[in-house]
Amino acid sequence: MAVEVVMPRMGWTMETGRLVEWLKHDGDRVQVGENLFTIESDKAVLEVEAIDSGILRIPPDAPTPDVDVKVGATMAYLLQPGEAVPWQAAATKLDTPATTPPPRDAGSDGHGATANEPAPSTVLGEPDKRAISPRARRIAREMDVDWQTLSGSGKHGRIVERDVRAASQPPAPTVRATPLARRVAAETGIDLAELAAARSATQGSKHISRADVDAAAASKMAPPPIDQTAPAPLTPIRRLTAERMATSAHTTAPVTLTTEADVTELVELRAKIKADADSAAQSVPSYTDLLTRLVALALRDHPALNATLRDDAIVLHSAVHIGVAVDTERGLMVPVVRDAHSKSVGQIAIESARLVEQARLGRAAPDDLRGSTFTITNLGMYEIDAFTPIINLPECAILGVGRIVPRLQLINEVTEKVGVRKMMALSLTFDHRVVDGAPAARFLQQIKRWIEHPYSWVTR
Amino acid sequence: MREMTFTNAAREGLTEEMARDPSIFVVGEGIGARGGNFNTTTGLYELYGPERLRDTPISERGFTGLCTGAAMTGARPVVDFMFLDFLLDGMGELINQTAKIQYMSDGRVPMPIVFRGSIGIVGASATHHSGNYYPIFTHLPGFRVVVPTTPRDAKGLLKTAIRSDDPVFFLEHKALLNSKGPVPEEEYLIPFGQAEIRLAGSDATVVAIAAMVNRTLEACAELAGEGIAVEVIDPRTLAPLDIDTILESVHKTGRLLIVDEDFAPSGIGAEIAAQVMALAFNDLDAPIARLNGVHTPTPYSPSLEAAVIPNTKRIVEAIRDLLAE
Numbered sequence: 001m002a003v004e005v006v007m008p009r010m011g012w013t014m015e016t017g018r019l020v021e022w023l024k025h026d027g028d029r030v031q032v033g034e035n036l037f038t039i040e041s042d043k044a045v046l047e048v049e050a051i052d053s054g055i056l057r058i059p060p061d062a063p064t065p066d067v068d069v070k071v072g073a074t075m076a077y078l079l080q081p082g083e084a085v086p087w088q089a090a091a092t093k094l095d096t097p098a099t100t101p102p103p104r105d106a107g108s109d110g111h112g113a114t115a116n117e118p119a120p121s122t123v124l125g126e127p128d129k130r131a132i133s134p135r136a137r138r139i140a141r142e143m144d145v146d147w148q149t150l151s152g153s154g155k156h157g158r159i160v161e162r163d164v165r166a167a168s169q170p171p172a173p174t175v176r177a178t179p180l181a182r183r184v185a186a187e188t189g190i191d192l193a194e195l196a197a198a199r200s201a202t203q204g205s206k207h208i209s210r211a212d213v214d215a216a217a218a219s220k221m222a223p224p225p226i227d228q229t230a231p232a233p234l235t236p237i238r239r240l241t242a243e244r245m246a247t248s249a250h251t252t253a254p255v256t257l258t259t260e261a262d263v264t265e266l267v268e269l270r271a272k273i274k275a276d277a278d279s280a281a282q283s284v285p286s287y288t289d290l291l292t293r294l295v296a297l298a299l300r301d302h303p304a305l306n307a308t309l310r311d312d313a314i315v316l317h318s319a320v321h322i323g324v325a326v327d328t329e330r331g332l333m334v335p336v337v338r339d340a341h342s343k344s345v346g347q348i349a350i351e352s353a354r355l356v357e358q359a360r361l362g363r364a365a366p367d368d369l370r371g372s373t374f375t376i377t378n379l380g381m382y383e384i385d386a387f388t389p390i391i392n393l394p395e396c397a398i399l400g401v402g403r404i405v406p407r408l409q410l411i412n413e414v415t416e417k418v419g420v421r422k423m424m425a426l427s428l429t430f431d432h433r434v435v436d437g438a439p440a441a442r443f444l445q446q447i448k449r450w451i452e453h454p455y456s457w458v459t460r
Numbered sequence: 461m462r463e464m465t466f467t468n469a470a471r472e473g474l475t476e477e478m479a480r481d482p483s484i485f486v487v488g489e490g491i492g493a494r495g496g497n498f499n500t501t502t503g504l505y506e507l508y509g510p511e512r513l514r515d516t517p518i519s520e521r522g523f524t525g526l527c528t529g530a531a532m533t534g535a536r537p538v539v540d541f542m543f544l545d546f547l548l549d550g551m552g553e554l555i556n557q558t559a560k561i562q563y564m565s566d567g568r569v570p571m572p573i574v575f576r577g578s579i580g581i582v583g584a585s586a587t588h589h590s591g592n593y594y595p596i597f598t599h600l601p602g603f604r605v606v607v608p609t610t611p612r613d614a615k616g617l618l619k620t621a622i623r624s625d626d627p628v629f630f631l632e633h634k635a636l637l638n639s640k641g642p643v644p645e646e647e648y649l650i651p652f653g654q655a656e657i658r659l660a661g662s663d664a665t666v667v668a669i670a671a672m673v674n675r676t677l678e679a680c681a682e683l684a685g686e687g688i689a690v691e692v693i694d695p696r697t698l699a700p701l702d703i704d705t706i707l708e709s710v711h712k713t714g715r716l717l718i719v720d721e722d723f724a725p726s727g728i729g730a731e732i733a734a735q736v737m738a739l740a741f742n743d744l745d746a747p748i749a750r751l752n753g754v755h756t757p758t759p760y761s762p763s764l765e766a767a768v769i770p771n772t773k774r775i776v777e778a779i780r781d782l783l784a785e
Contacts (some may be wrong), residue, residue, distance in 0.1 A: 135714045135745040154746065155785045161714050161745045 002086045003052045003078040007069040010041050011366040016068040017041040018236055019075070026058040030078065037075070040236055044369060045362040054078030059087045068236075132159035143168045177208035184210050188217040237331035248393050253432040256400075257444050258386040261451040263404050263424045266290065269454045273345075285349035288324060288378050288401070292348050294450050295399060296320040296340035297457050299374055302443040304435045306373050308394040314434055323372030323392055324352060326359050333359040334392060336372040345458070380404060385425035396434040399447070400427035424451065461642035467499050469611035469643045470632065473618040474501070474538065476647065478508055481536060484622060485512040487523050488540030497542045498578055498637055524550030524575075528558045531573040536622060544577030544631060545591045558627050559602035570625045571602075574618075579607075580633040580671055580721060581758050581769050590758035590765075592670075592722035597629050598699040598731070604628040604652060605699040609673045611641040613696055616650030623649070635671040655702035657709070661689035664715040664782055667706055667732055668692060672719040672770060679775035690779060698728055706732060707740050714745030717782050719770055724752035746785030751778040 007017045017039035024036050035047040036056065050056075058076045063069045077086060132140070132147055136159050140147040145168045152159035175192045177185070185192050185208075195208060195216050234242070248254075270290065277284045299306040303316045320341040323334040335355035337348055358364040375392040380403035389400040402425030409421040426447060430440040450457045464472070478484045485508075486501055492515040495502035505513045516523045520541065527537035541547045547554070554575075561569050581590040597603045604626050608614040614632065621628040658673055659680055668676040673694045680690040691709050695701055710716050716736055718729035729750040736748060754768035770778075 133714070133745040134742045138742040158785070160785070 001080075002083065003054060004074045005036060005050070005056075005076040005078060007039065007071050007073050007075060008048055009071045010039070010044075010046055011370070014041050014071060016070050016236075018068050019063045019065050020045055021065050022058070023047070024056050026056065026076075028056045030054065030056050039069075040362070041366075044364045044366055046365075050078065052078050054080055055083075057085050059085070061087075130159075131157065133161065136161050136164045140164045175208065177213075178210065180210045181208045181213045184213045184217075188213065188220075190216045190220065235331065237333070241332055244393065245390055248390050252391050252393070254388070254391060254429050255432050255437060255440070256386075256388040256427055256429045257437075257441055258425060258427045259444055259448050261424050261426055261448040262409070262421050263451055264422045266451050266454050267404065267422050269458070282346070283349045283353055285345045286352075287380070287404070288376060289345060289349045289352055291376055291378075291399070291401060291451075292322045292324065292337055292340050292352065293343070293345045294457055295374065295376060295447060296322055297460055298443060298446050298450065300341050301446065302439065304439050305397045305430065305443045307396050307434055308373075309396065309431070309434045310394070317373045320374065321372045323375035323395075324356070325375060325377035326356050328360045328362070330362055333364065333369065334372060334375060335359045335364055335368050336370065338371070374398070376401060380424070386427045389427060389429045391429055391431050397428060397430040397440065397443075400429065402426065426451075461644060463640045464611045464643045465637070466608075466611045466614050466632070466639050466641070467637045469615040469641075470608075470618050471500060471502065471504070472643070473615035474622070475504060475507070477619055477622045478504065478512065481622075482512075483534065484536045484538065485514060485530075486538045486540055487514045487516055487527055489516055489518060489542060491515060491540045496540060498632070498634075500540055500576070520546050520549035521553060525553040525557065527573055528553055528561070528571070531558075531571050531627075532561060532569050534570070534572075536572045536574075538574045538576060538622065541575065541577035543585075543589045543591075544579050544593055544629075545588050547575060547577055548591075548593075554627075555600060559600050562602065562626070571627045572622075572625045573627045574621045574624075574630050575627070576618075576630040576632065578634045578637070579631045580635055581753065581765060582634040584760055584762045584765055585634070585758075586760040587757040592631075592753075594629070594631060594669075594698055595722065595727045595731075598701075598728065599726075602627065603699060604697065606630050606652070606697050607670045608632070608696060609636060609670060609694050611639070612643050613650055613656070615643060616648050617652075617696065620649045620652060624652075631670070633670040636674075639674070650696070652697045653700035653702050654697075655693050655695045655705040657691060657705065658694050659690065659692040661691040662712055663689050664717060664779055665691045665693060665706065665709040665713045666717045666719055666775075666779065667695060667729075669695065669698070669718075669720040669722070669728055672721055672775075675770065675772050676719050676775050678772045679779060682772070682776055683779060688779070688783065701732070701735075703732070703735050703739065706736060707743075710736055710740050711743045714743060715782050715785070716744070717749045717751060717778055719751045719775055719778070721753045721769055723755045724750055725755060727752065746782060749778060749782045749785075751775060 010017065018041070020038040020040050022037045024030055024034070030036065030050045031053050032051065033049050035049050038045055038047050055078065056076055057079050062075055069075065079085065130148065131152065133154065137147065139161055143164065145164050147159055147164060150159050150163050150167050151157065153163050154160040175196045177192050182192065190213050192208060195212060199208065199212065270285070270287065274284045299320045306317050306320055308315045308317065319339050322337045322340040324337060326333045326335060337352055337355065340348060343351070355364065355368055358368065372392065372395065374395055375398045377389050377398060378401040379387060380401055383403050385402040387400050389398045391398050404422050404424050406420050407423045408418055409423070411417045411419045426444060428440060428444045486504070488496070490497055491501045492510060492513045493505050495505065501513055524539065527539050530537050558571060558573065562571050579592045594605050594607060597605045604621070604624060606617050606621055606628060608617045618630055621630045659677060661680070666676050673692065676692050680692060683690060691713060693706055693709055718732050720727060720729050722728065724730070729752060733748040733750065737744070751770045751774060753770060756768060758768060759765050
């Protein structure tokens, strides 16, 4: 009995999955647990494995790569040897004996395959819509043009080279312009073909005059319109990010507090850890790792910032799961360091290195990308100081980390001693629906103090 | 550069070679004091005398065998058949002896012999004086087959033919004999197996044989007025055939027509088409086309004769058909 292979639901918010690629091909024999295809869903690329053994048969109308597939939709079938494919009759015909008796000389195996093949056209001059010259086929392959959809301009509708080339690029319209207009266009660098295309909509195919070229040259100085590139379809990640950011911006009451912390001691601390770690060949915690630990501990003291607004109740989370915003080629991802309050800086460093790596490769598991209770976003490497991060719902606050920058600071007000200190801007955005300004400020103040005096928390 | 006729240029080449190498001699009917029916040896009798310009009776098989024997001993005969049609009487000697002796002797016996004769359909010469026949010789292993189309090529290729140690057919189309063209003063040779692009173009390739080169160039001049750019290739030698030049052109144009006055079945066009299909199938944007003389003995009647030869109008039509494929 045919076993359906369906698009799995990999997370509760998942409605569709985008097929990335088939890892097995039509007709392949597969065992339970072998990977069949990969999908992209909720910011992760996942391999989907076979839940049964059999021969994989992919119907002709099966989803192709880069197509969104509804959860539960049939992608393929796993069949037992000899079992007929369960799709339409046309395909069935090829695998089962013909309904009409095969010709006597068709062989004794009973498969009337030859009887089902289309008879070669014996009538010369009969149009064949899919005829294509060898050269056109080669060029279609080289230019990545799907010639099956083209209509041919050769004899009897044969697709020839010019048809493939025409399909791969829009035809260049012939431009009618006065000689003076041509000269001025050449001097001012105006593309007459572009100008003609822009004008044809409004003014028909009138000759281009010098005045038209002058006008185009003048407007060339103005900034180009922003809608010049063809729209690119949203990737699942972009779509999800767009939805979540819009929801956050529309539903929260965000307030951003900014302050500056003296990170000189933290920098020294990290330098010492780094020196030790290098000699012991251990991983070195990043500033984000240090801040993950520090913020997790601070949140234990300030549970109001580690909370979620749910209907008419505020849920204070006992555990602290820190989301760390990561920029990847595929878009923004937020892998989650679980139970950061009960892990050492070293453990966090190892775990976040793994999470970030997997997120960048698109291989993060769904559970690694959800369930955070507070998020840290660090733009310091781009020389950003303060900014206004958007709250990652259902959390109620997010900490934005700015760059570390050396500054001339007043160290002692009485002695008027000044010195160069390393400073870091901190931006805390909180949801005023859930938490008030004073508790949020106290939380930020504690972070600032702990950054300035690392000994007060590294021992905790 | 000076202008010469095809015949005079070829004769200049023969004269230079005979002066250079005393083992070269000419055999044929009326090639002595008469200077040859087509003036192929005019003036040479006065220079080199009856020893090296041997008039013969009408005995093609006899002097073909005789000259084959002379070549085996190291002499360099030029056998002048006047009309190539009469060489057919010597076919047994040619195929069984001349073509095979180098192979039979493991290369120890050379065969430095040139068979020259006029070919082609011109001026109501009727069916015994209008043959082309070159596919017969390209079909057989051992022969070189040369079909020059310009005075310059006639001289340069005849000199190469005389210096070749293989048997060479030097075939002069009667329609070209009085055509004039530039010929360099200084000595030059033209190697076998190098086609000449007579006209460069990108829309279609036409390989034209012998006199059809000029007919095709006329047709292309007409089409050029409509913006159709045809590339015209003159193979110059049919064996060896410069297929590479043809392939390069087809790679550019995707379309090939072979224009040949000779008959289509088992002809040069069939051979070129088969090679191009085998070597450049993916370059072809249209089926390879051939335009040939009508497959019939050549009529004597001038109006019927004109009907069997590909003319400019028919070549224009054939190119148009090819571009419409």
